[in-house]
Amino acid sequence: MAYLCVRWTPSSILGARCDEDVRSRLSMTTERLGKLRPLWRRQEISSGLKARLIQALIWPVLTYRSEAWTTNQELRGNIEAFEMHCYRKAMRIRYTEHVTNEAVLKMVGQQRKLLGRVKARKLAYFGHIVRHAVLEHDIMLVPVPGTRRQGGQRRQWLDDLTQWTGMRLPELVRTTEDRDQYRRLIHSASYAPNGVW
Numbered sequence: 001m002a003y004l005c006v007r008w009t010p011s012s013i014l015g016a017r018c019d020e021d022v023r024s025r026l027s028m029t030t031e032r033l034g035k036l037r038p039l040w041r042r043q044e045i046s047s048g049l050k051a052r053l054i055q056a057l058i059w060p061v062l063t064y065r066s067e068a069w070t071t072n073q074e075l076r077g078n079i080e081a082f083e084m085h086c087y088r089k090a091m092r093i094r095y096t097e098h099v100t101n102e103a104v105l106k107m108v109g110q111q112r113k114l115l116g117r118v119k120a121r122k123l124a125y126f127g128h129i130v131r132h133a134v135l136e137h138d139i140m141l142v143p144v145p146g147t148r149r150q151g152g153q154r155r156q157w158l159d160d161l162t163q164w165t166g167m168r169l170p171e172l173v174r175t176t177e178d179r180d181q182y183r184r185l186i187h188s189a190s191y192a193p194n195g196v197w
Contacts (some may be wrong), residue, residue: 018069026082029062033089040090050090051108058086059114066118067125070157076115083114119164119190126161127176127186164189 036057040050062082069075084101087108093099105111158169165172165185176182 018075021065022069022075022078025062025064025066026078029058029082030085032061033058033086040092047091047107048109051087051110054086054090055113059117062114063117063121067122068157069118069122070155071118071160072155079115079118080112083112113191116190119160120186123161123164123186123189126172127179127182130173130176 033054036053039045039053045053062079084104087093087104087110088095088099091104091107093104161172162169165175166189167175175185
């Protein structure tokens with residue numbers, strides 16, 4: 001089945017490869033960021049407002065379809081690097097100036113949020129699917145027959161959720177039944193420094 005132009009199948013849930021989609025999204029967002037160069041040059045726009053414009057105009061282009069991503073260390077690094085690239089571009093800070101990421105974040109009055117948005121979208125999508133009797137529910141949660149893949153086991157779509165929340169899948173499914181509790185879980189798992197509540 002298809003969702004947001006992503007083909008969902010049992011095999012994709014077991015080991016979705018999203019590298020090509022992420023590269024495409026990063027390319028589109030970089031292009032969008034460049035088109036807004038006249039905006040970043042305007043000195044009357046405060047640093048804080050530029051940061052909020054980035055979050056409103058640029059980040060949605062990247063995070064579209066991110067519910068379908070299976071993250072790994074490289075992908076998480078790319079997302080965080082792009083977040084800092086956006087702020088540096090808006091503040092017209094060259095990498096050769098050797099300004100630390102912490103200093104850039106302080107200039108724009110922000111903390112790292114982009115990876116948290118990806119996490120929150122994926123967790124929210126999972127909660128929505130689990131609470132409804134739809135095909136995606138069966139694809140995600142019903143065991144798929146077959147043999148184990150030879151070699152190292154590929155990271156699965158659900159592995160992100162259990163890692164971010166620190167919960168086993170059955171416990172996470174039960175938590176989705178209480179919407180208020182699950183909203184708190186999403187926020188803490190996405191934005192808390194330690195990644196779990």
